[in-house]
Structures are given as C-alpha cells and as structure tokens.
Amino acid sequence: xxxxSSGSASLLSVQVIIVALxxxxxxxxxxxxxxxxxxxxxxxxGWYSVTTYIxxxxxxxxxxxxxxxxxxxxxxxxxxxxxxLIGSGMLSFFIGNLILGQWEIGxxxxxxxxxxxxxxxxxxxxxGTGMVLAVTSRKLNLSFLQVLIVFGIGIxxxxxxxxxxxxxxxxxAFLFEAPAIAQTAPAEAPAPPAAPPTAPPTAVSPDAAPxxxxxxxxxxxxxxxxxxxxxxxxxxxxxxxxxxxxAVAETAADVPAWALALEELFAPLGDSLAxxxxxxxxxxxxxxxxxxxxxxxxxxxVSWRFIAAAAICFYVADMWFLYATRFVSDYQTGGLLEVFWxxxxxxxxxxxxxxYDLSSRSxxxxxxxx
Numbered sequence: 001x002x003x004x005s006s007g008s009a010s011l012l013s014v015q016v017i018i019v020a021l022x023x024x025x026x027x028x029x030x031x032x033x034x035x036x037x038x039x040x041x042x043x044x045x046g047w048y049s050v051t052t053y054i055x056x057x058x059x060x061x062x063x064x065x066x067x068x069x070x071x072x073x074x075x076x077x078x079x080x081x082x083x084x085l086i087g088s089g090m091l092s093f094f095i096g097n098l099i100l101g102q103w104e105i106g107x108x109x110x111x112x113x114x115x116x117x118x119x120x121x122x123x124x125x126x127x128g129t130g131m132v133l134a135v136t137s138r139k140l141n142l143s144f145l146q147v148l149i150v151f152g153i154g155i156x157x158x159x160x161x162x163x164x165x166x167x168x169x170x171x172x173a174f175l176f177e178a179p180a181i182a183q184t185a186p187a188e189a190p191a192p193p194a195a196p197p198t199a200p201p202t203a204v205s206p207d208a209a210p211x212x213x214x215x216x217x218x219x220x221x222x223x224x225x226x227x228x229x230x231x232x233x234x235x236x237x238x239x240x241x242x243x244x245x246x247a248v249a250e251t252a253a254d255v256p257a258w259a260l261a262l263e264e265l266f267a268p269l270g271d272s273l274a275x276x277x278x279x280x281x282x283x284x285x286x287x288x289x290x291x292x293x294x295x296x297x298x299x300x301x302v303s304w305r306f307i308a309a310a311a312i313c314f315y316v317a318d319m320w321f322l323y324a325t326r327f328v329s330d331y332q333t334g335g336l337l338e339v340f341w342x343x344x345x346x347x348x349x350x351x352x353x354x355x356y357d358l359s360s361r362s363x364x365x366x367x368x369x370x
Contacts, residue, residue: 048334291307314344
C-alpha cells in the first residue's frame, strides 16, 4: 500500500504537473503559429479546428480536475470553497466548448449566439467569485491606494473594450485582412480609340487624267433568316453533386430542430451577451489585480500570481475574439491569439498544483514541530 501511494504521489508531483502543463502550452503555441494562418487562396483544413478544440478542452478539463483536487483536500490553506468555485468555472468553460464544438464541427454552423454562451458566462461568475473570495476569506485588507489601483485597472480595461467594440476595426482592419483591388488602385477610364492613319497627299501632274471617284456602293439588303424551331434534345441525367456539396447538404439536414429553435431563442440576446462578456472580462481583470496586490509577498503568493496571470491571459484572448468577430470579415475560430485561452487554462492548473503542494508542505512542517 505504501509503495502504491508513493508511486501515485510521484506520478502527480507538482514538478510533473508543471512541466506537463508548460509543455502543453508550448505545443499549442507552436501549433497555432504553424497552422493558424492558411495559405493564400486556401481555407483552414477541418482537422485544424478539431485540434484546437482538443487543445483547449484538455487544458480546461485538467485545470478543473486539479482545482477539484484542492477542494477535496482538507489541508488547503486558502479554503476549499475557493477552489470549488474556480474548478466549477473551468468545468463550465469545458462544457461550453463541447457545445460550441458540436455546433461548429458536428453541424457545420457558426452561430453568433448558442447555448454555449450560458456556460461561458457562468465561468466568469464562478471564477470571479472564487478569486474575490480568496482575498476576502483570508481577511487581507487592501489599502486605499491599492483600491484605487484596482478600480483604475478596471476603468482602463473597460475603456479598451469600449474602443475595440466601437471604433478599433476601421483603423486597424488592414492588419488582418487583405484590401480589395478596387480599393487599392482606382479604375482608369479606357483610352479613346486612335483615329486611323491617313495616307499622305501625293503630287498630281497636270498631264495626268483626272481620277473619278467610284459611285458609292449601295448597302445590300439584309434578309432575315427564317425562324426555325430548335430540335428537341432529350433531357440529360442530373449531374451528381460534388462531395463537398453533399457534405454541406448532409450537415444542414443533420441539424436537429431543437438546435435551430435554441438559436432563434438566443439570437435577440446577441448585443446583451456581448456586453455581459465585456463586464465579465473587467471583473476578471480587477480580480487579478486584487490578487497581485494582496498576495504580493509571502510563501503562498506564488500560486496566486499564476492565477492572476491566467485571468489576464483570458482577458487578452477575449479582447481579440471581440475584435475579430466584429471587424474581421468571415472570421473563423482558431486565430493565433486564441492560444491565450489555452495559456489561461494551463496557468490555472499550475496555480492549483502549487497551492496543493504548498498547503501539504505547511501541514507536514507544523506536525513535525509539534
């Protein structure tokens, strides 16, 4: 029994978890760098979208499991409810990704609003509450200057989101999409046709006979041909559709009626959900700033620095997605900066692993002293 427990402990040691999550984030970055920008005239292959969903879902599922491990341990210093909230937020994002993946990959649809948005928004509520509770439950009081810094960061984040939501696309859209030829070079009017060259006048001798110009020829009358009925051609058999067309038709036919009904139900909430996403990002950004200020020093500050960095990465990915969906024409999920979602999940997992390790060490050292 002791050998089995020691083997499982070494398998899930903090060093192994950190190295594995860092390797996952680096692999995701390399994958996005290599395949996120398609070749000119081509679209992203289908396996690219599937792989991006696998990378995101795996990272968030692992982060959720590590947070739930902290919740199940009685040795966690920061409080079990904190990690229950954060882990539930990671799991909520994982479920939302599964739903959106079914919509995009399984049914070939790109809805502006879907049931996945409910789980995405729930993630902001759960994770934001857990991060705030991590500060308030330990009775860490912020000074007046620190409170001003937190609200100042929130105002800056809100202003940046407002700028992206309202006016950033017109000034910077050329960075992400090629301009049309009609916009880059004005159309030139065609040059008028050149007059036919005239023969130079020749000198006429007085002894030469006068040249009589021939009478103009009358235009021949044109007789309209008799109208004949074209022969009846037997109808040719229908040309079979291409495989791509068949796939699109099958995909559209496979969408269940309840999914289409849910799309129609959520469609009027598009603008409201966009504002809710921005509000959730501001909450995460302010919570991350609060964590950095409250846990600036001390033994247990390292894990919460990773949690704060995870929230900032999530904010970066959300701001890019907000910009891309509003101003990049025909945008498809899987852009380069979406890798920050994977970074965020990896950092959440590293923070949870560090908190578990530090809490276990502190309890062991206290028992040895007694």
